[in-house]
Amino acid sequence: MPYRDVESVSSSNNRLITEELDYDILIIKNEFDRIFLSLTNEQRHIFLDIMSDVKENKGGVFFVYGYGGTGKNFVWKRISTTIRSDGHIVLNVALSGIASSLLPGGRTTHSRFILPFELTEDSVWKINPDDELASLLRRTSLII
Numbered sequence: 147m148p149y150r151d152v153e154s155v156s157s158s159n160n161r162l163i164t165e166e167l168d169y170d171i172l173i174i175k176n177e178f179d180r181i182f183l184s185l186t187n188e189q190r191h192i193f194l195d196i197m198s199d200v201k202e203n204k205g206g207v208f209f210v211y212g213y214g215g216t217g218k219n220f221v222w223k224r225i226s227t228t229i230r231s232d233g234h235i236v237l238n239v240a241l242s243g244i245a246s247s248l249l250p251g252g253r254t255t256h257s258r259f260i261l262p263f264e265l266t267e268d269s270v271w272k273i274n275p276d277d278e279l280a281s282l283l284r285r286t287s288l289i290i
């Protein structure tokens with residue numbers, strides 16, 4: 147018998163990873179189909195650029211700018227449903243609680259990454275490579 151992959155064994159015991167994979171794929175796929183055809187050309191370009199890096203595991207960083215109501219959250223929903231319907235992990239975070247509630251499965255950045263409340267220019271975020279959160283980050287395809 148082959149040895150079991152250490153990362154996959156620890157993943158199955160990791161509450162944070164289990165939570166992030168605990169989406170109803172059928173509901174996600176329905177949501178995906180609903181949003182699929184309605185992206186504007188500009189939204190489609192953003193979607194394809196980001197998804198291309200995600201699929202090739204390139205580790206890119208994107209900054210998407212747009213006035214209020216121009217459809218940024220709409221693109222995040224489309225990207226999130228695409229990644230989740232493939233059984234992968236996307237973490238949706240925002241600085242404020244209200245903003246995070248607009249994102250599918252959203253959490254505040256402080257809560258998700260267990261950041262210190264008092265942040266200064268010199269703040270350093272430490273994470274132990276053996277922590278559940280570190281394993282979650284290793285399994286994560288995209289952070290929005």
Ligand SMILES: Nc1ncnc2c1ncn2[C@@H]1O[C@H](COP(=O)(O)OP(=O)(O)OP(=O)(O)O)[C@@H](O)[C@H]1O
Nearest residue numbers: 184185186189212213214215216217218219220221
């Ligand atoms: N391609 C689209 N097809 C249909 N509806 C869309 C599309 N893009 C955006 N919308 C709708 O337009 C409204 C505003 O979009 P959204 O909330 O994504 O904008 P936003 O840029 O994230 O706004 P804000 O910056 O204020 O949070 C929403 O009701 C959204 O469902």
